[in-house]
Amino acid sequence: MNCPHQDGPTINKDSVSFNSYEEMAEYYFNYVDSKPFNAYYERPATISLLSDVKGKKVLDAGCAAGWYTKRLLEKGASVIAVDFSPKMVDMTKNRVGNEAVVIRADLNEPLSFIKDEFLDVVLSSLTLHYLKNWDNVMSEFNRILKRAGELIFSVHHPFMDFTVFNRDNYFLTELLDDEWDTNCGKVKVQFYRRPLSKIVSSVIDAGFIIEKLLEPMPIEQFKIDQPNTYDRLTKKPQFLFIKARKQ
Numbered sequence: 001m002n003c004p005h006q007d008g009p010t011i012n013k014d015s016v017s018f019n020s021y022e023e024m025a026e027y028y029f030n031y032v033d034s035k036p037f038n039a040y041y042e043r044p045a046t047i048s049l050l051s052d053v054k055g056k057k058v059l060d061a062g063c064a065a066g067w068y069t070k071r072l073l074e075k076g077a078s079v080i081a082v083d084f085s086p087k088m089v090d091m092t093k094n095r096v097g098n099e100a101v102v103i104r105a106d107l108n109e110p111l112s113f114i115k116d117e118f119l120d121v122v123l124s125s126l127t128l129h130y131l132k133n134w135d136n137v138m139s140e141f142n143r144i145l146k147r148a149g150e151l152i153f154s155v156h157h158p159f160m161d162f163t164v165f166n167r168d169n170y171f172l173t174e175l176l177d178d179e180w181d182t183n184c185g186k187v188k189v190q191f192y193r194r195p196l197s198k199i200v201s202s203v204i205d206a207g208f209i210i211e212k213l214l215e216p217m218p219i220e221q222f223k224i225d226q227p228n229t230y231d232r233l234t235k236k237p238q239f240l241f242i243k244a245r246k247q
Contacts, residue, residue: 015084015108016130016175016190021064025087027182028065029094036229040222042154042239043067045214046125049152049243053077056120059144060100061107061153062127066092072123073099080114082107107137114144121145124153126239129161129191132173134198138206142246151208151244157215157237161193171195199240208244215240 021028032038046068054076060069063081069092072079079100081092089104096102105111107124108131122141131137141151162170165178173194180187203210215237223230 015106016132016192018084020187020189021083021085022087023184023187024180024182025065025085025091027184028088029091031183032065033067036218036222036225037238038067040225041216041218041233042126044219045216045239045241046123046152046154047071048216049212049214049241050075050121050123051150053121057118058121058123059111059114059119061122061124061141062130063092063102064088064125064127066095066102068123068125069100069102070096077121080119082111107131107140108133110136111140111144116143117146117149119144119146119149121150121152124151126154126156128153129155129193132175132192134202135206138202138208142207145246147246149246151203151246152242154239154241155199156191156193157240158193158196158199160236160238163236165193167193171197173198196240199242203242203244207247209247210242210244212243213241214243 053072056077058072058077058079060072060079060081063069063083065088066081069079069081073096081100081102082105083089084104084106086104089102092102103113122145128134161176165176173192175190176193178189180189200210218230218233
């Protein structure tokens with residue numbers, strides 16, 4: 001795939017949780033693939049939205065430690081993987097070697113190293129809630145996708161962020177603080193929450209047609225591993241999934 005290597009831009013001032021993901025890169029590589037929220041909830045739902053990617057050019061936008069990058073390669077896709085964390089980029093390279101083009105890039109900034117209408121699919125897993133402004137990234141996704149190209153992404157569910165973090169005004173876009181337990185201790189993570197209307201309008205206004213919106217149930221293995229959390233997820237959604245197509 002003719003896509004130049006990029007050493008990495010300066011991180012945008014609006015980027016959040018950069019240090020958090022630098023700290024958690026090895027944890028992601030070694031442990032996250034088996035976590036129920038990933039293995040038995042987010043990933044099955046995202047994969048259910050993917051069409052056949054054999055022979056397609058795909059962007060893994062926010063690749064983290066490269067699980068989706070590897071999965072897409074195994075399905076016959078040519079993959080460009082980007083993440084703003086240098087250590088996450090290293091983890092992805094460790095996972096897939098030279099099979100994919102892996103680039104450090106901040107989704108707050110233009111993806112100028114990808115040509116217009118170059119890609120068939122953009123996949124972004126649990127990444128876009130780290131971006132305050134979606135207008136720019138959605139515009140870039142539209143630019144780099146071919147006509148009728150697919151955009152598939154997962155984000156925090158607005159209902160979950162509003163209720164769990166006990167916010168006063170659902171209609172605000174605001175920065176939230178969270179704390180995650182990892183094998184290297186507690187790590188502070190920040191992200192943006194926004195109402196559903198802003199999620200949907202950002203996609204539509206950028207020139208996409210939304211084909212599917214999922215609030216899926218976790219698969220049965222989640223119930224075996226964590227029955228109480230499984231029961232909660234069958235009543236209160238954690239993530240939101242959207243499949244859209246460029247007009």
